[in-house]
Amino acid sequence: xxxxxxxxxxxxxxxxxxxxxxxxxxxxxxxxxxxxxxxxxxxxxxxxxxxxxxxxxxxxxxxxxxxxxxxxxxxxxxxxxxxxxx
Numbered sequence: 001x002x003x004x005x006x007x008x009x010x011x012x013x014x015x016x017x018x019x020x021x022x023x024x025x026x027x028x029x030x031x032x033x034x035x036x037x038x039x040x041x042x043x044x045x046x047x048x049x050x051x052x053x054x055x056x057x058x059x060x061x062x063x064x065x066x067x068x069x070x071x072x073x074x075x076x077x078x079x080x081x082x083x084x085x086x
Contacts, residue, residue, distance in 0.1 A: 028078035
């Protein structure tokens, strides 16, 4: 069963944890890989839909790359480079 994100503090904590995971992986990660990380496994599991919804709510921090074809589509998530890193 997926974790319920009904409090604003829980939503912000989940966003911060997702962002820290993506910062540690500069090549990017798939949504399914993010749902299997130690932060979101077991009782605190986030579904792929929840992860995608949280990441799409941060368009200024992360970038979404879609690929695949038909039933085999995927979303690769990366942290956008900052102006200082360019």
